[in-house]
Amino acid sequence: MALIPTNPQWRGLVLLAIIIVVLGVLPWTVNNYWLRIATGALMWAGLACSWNMLGGYAGYINFGQSAFFGLGAYVTAFLMGDPFGLPFSATIPAGMVVTALCAVIIGAPTLRLRGAYFAIATWAFAEVLIQFASAMDFTGGIGGIGLPPYLNERFFYFAMFGTAALSYFLTWALFERSRFGLKVKALRDHEPAAEAMGINTALVKLQTFVLSAVTASVFGAIFAYWVTFINPKSVFGGDITDQMVVMVLLGGLGTLWGPAIGGVALFVVNRLIWMYWGDTAFYIAILGTAIVLVVLFLPNGIAGLFARRKNDALDKVLDKLVGSGEGGHP
Amino acid sequence: MDLFLQTLLNGLLIGGVIATFTIAFQLAFGVLHVIDFAVGGWVVLGGYLGYYVTAWLGLDGFIAIPLAFVLFGAVGYLIGPVLYNVRNSRTARPELMALALSFGLFTLLRGGMLTAWGFNTRNVTTTLSGESLAIGPVTVPLIRVVAAVFAAAIAGGLFLFLYRSRYGLAIRATAENRHNAALMGVNIGRLSANVYGLYAGITAMAGVLMGAIYSVNPEVGLRYTLFAFFVAVLAGLGSVEGALVAALLLGVIEAFVSTYVGASYSLLAIFTTLFLVLLISPRGILRRGL
Secondary structure (H helix, E strand, O other): OOOOOOOOOHHHHHHHHHHHHHEEEEEEOOOHHHHHHHHHHHHHHHHHHHHHHHHHHHOOOOOOHHHHHHHHHHHHHHHOOEEEEEEHHHHHHHHHHHHHHHHHHHHHHHHHOOOHHHHHHHHHHHHHHHHHHOOOOOHHHOOOOOOOOOHHHHHHHHHHHHOOOOOHEEEEEEHHHOOOHHHHHHHOOOOOOOOOOOOOHHHHHHHHHHHHHHHHHHHHHHHHHHHEEHHHHHHHHHHHHHHHHHHHHHOOOOOHHHHHHOOOOOOHHHHHHHHHOHHHHHHHHHHHHHHHHHHHHHOHHHHHHHHHHHHHHHHHHHHHHOOOOOOOOE | OHHHHHHHHHHHHHHHHHHHHHHHHHHHHHHHHHOOOOHHHHHHHHHHHOOOHHHHHOOOOHHHHHHHHHHHHHHHHHHHHHHHHHHHHOOOOOOHHHHHHHHHHHHHHHHHHHHOOOOOOOOOOOOOOOOOEOOOOOOEEEEHHHHHHHHHHHHHHHHHHHHHOHHHHHHHHHOOHHHHHHHHOHHHHEEEEHHHHHHHHHHHHHHHHHHHHOEOOOHHHHHHHHHHHHHHHOOOOOOHHHHHHHHHHHHHHHHHHHHHHHHHHHHHHHHHHHHHHHHOOOOOOOOOOO
8 A cells, every 4th residue: 555655746746657657668569550549649639738838828719720730840841852851850940930930920919919819810820821832832732742751650659759748848837837827827817917917918928829839830840750741731721720629628728637638538539430430521520519518518628527526525525514504605 | 904893893792792791790799709610601501501492492592592591590599599608607718618619610510511511512503693794894793793782682681670670779789888788678698699590690691692603612611701700800800880891892802812813812812911900900990899
């Protein structure tokens, strides 16, 4: 019994260590097929985390996150292509810079406005990038663009694993354990009050948005190199954003582990549907249904389910101790 | 010069059709305070209704217009209260939850339509399809003229209802200040359901017209949602009068870019305009936004 610590914080750490060890030895225990699925699950958990930074912690819904995922993918594909031929590691920083610039250009004017304007602007930006990439020659048009193949599944697994782990660490360090996180949460909960406290809300929102966008772009870069072929729909497509939104809503908006739970759960469902039916249009309908159902019946996500149950139990104990029979708490 | 005039006229005619559903969109935002992503979905559904009326019943496409209003008005009337409840719920961020709900609804409509009907495009045929009308030096397809006339009739009817009826007064009062309207005895919940039904019905009617002018497939819904957003930003969210001006402007911009630059650049031009407006005058060019 002494091996299992009773302190919840230590329990969490032990659980985290077990997860890291399991994920670390996974590539040597499963075949390539399952390794690819695990790589995809890690990517989606990381992408959901990137969306959650702005959507969950700052409360601004970004309906065009696929734009930044796609920008990372396209910059990598473009720079590794014929005239440049740069190595993969050099293209990631380039993608990050391009993405950060785009995020500032989109975010600076629209983040000052109501959340609805921001949602419109980001969504329109992603849709326009599809049109742009389809119309231009240097992006390969609708046909897309190929990358030099690199057939090392373990490399991509660890690239996704490392980036996802870094995303979650950044989220934890910045949003859960720092003054910056307090500022972000303050502006989410009451923006005028946060401003009155002297927080430069416009700047904080922009910083969060850029961080979220750049994180997505790194995943995009790895994804492009991994699948070796991208086209406008496959990296800018609205379905990618839809999926991130569902994952975060399902897991729990504004929680640290919610996006990981929702991301892995939905990705597994996605693969199962793909295995049995192989039909993508049907999956879009399922995503839509999932969003509607979660908003209506599970607004705090799976993570909220656990938190609420714990609080309910606590409330019952407190009610018994204090002896208030009404039981109605606000 | 003839090409210029023709493009201008084409743009104004299309803009007129866009105006019908964007006016309704603005009205729904003014009352419900929800940006409805599903707007493009209602347009496409209207177009498909028009297609099935012609393909299955063998009737003229325009017969579908009143049918679309009744059918999708009823569907909207059922969805309205759900949206209203989420928007006014006690969750942490009801505004974002309502936005997510309408986004989910849009995704559901798109996925459902793709599953049911695939990626093929369908046309709404009417007796006027293929005919054209010559006005002086310019010729325009007759269908566009008639569609614009229908659109003007729908928009005119809506304005008459809003500004000449007692219920229209209640809607305008709610859009202006919901708390005061509620104090004056307006049942906001029921009115929201009615307005969403009205909006969905009008949008589906515009969809029949759009299907007759162009063609319809599940993926063009995205385009119409973008149109509605463009108009909303240009006019200022919730401004009904501004929507008319902005929609005509949108039609003209789209027509000119398509004619003189290339159709694949039209969305790019629309987005650039939208972005410049957000940058320079965030409450819309008429400065009437909420």
